[in-house]
Amino acid sequence: NAGVMQNPRHLVRRRGQEARLRCSPMKGHSHVYWYRQLPEEGLKFMVYLQKENIIDESGMPKERFSAEFPKEGPSILRIQQVVRGDSAAYFCASSAGGDTQYFGPGTRLTVL
């Protein structure tokens, strides 16, 4: 049973470009969470999604960031017009609807 998968593992973008981060939850999990870890800081919740629904986006920056979890395919975290301050590790976690969340290996975004 494969764990949570994220790709790419490393992503380099220039300022102003778009970044797309993908997350495939564990088999049987329909709840996806995105967290961000800025350099030298702790993990911060961004958004919680179930299939085709955003349940809680209270941690998402108001502009440039969006997330989706379509009926088919992975969850996508999209960052438009990236800035240097977006450089961070982005972790996805999934759960079956219970409380235990399992994390993917993360995507390390570097904005030049």
Added chain:
Amino acid sequence: RKEVEQDPGPFNVPEGATVAFNCTYSNSASQSFFWYRQDCRKEPKLLMSVYSSGNEDGRFTAQLNRASQYISLLIRDSKLSDSATYLCDPMIYNQGGKLIFGQGTELSVKP
């Protein structure tokens, strides 16, 4: 007051030592509690879940004090491989189960 506050660390201990970390949380509605470990800023890995007063798993013991709103993690007979950052997490079900992480406590076990 921060939602979750942890001992700032770092803790530097010799192999075989017993070490304890504390974590306080501000939201009394928290229902489940988790300790994760994070190695070198890789993905957090679940260490222990705490639902009632505590939990024990081998060398690791977690204790929960709901009245005082803190949880602790005790590690006995520390190993070099225990070196990591330990993250404390209270969860509130009616908030969708999002995890609110503390800043983490860094542990370094020396030979």
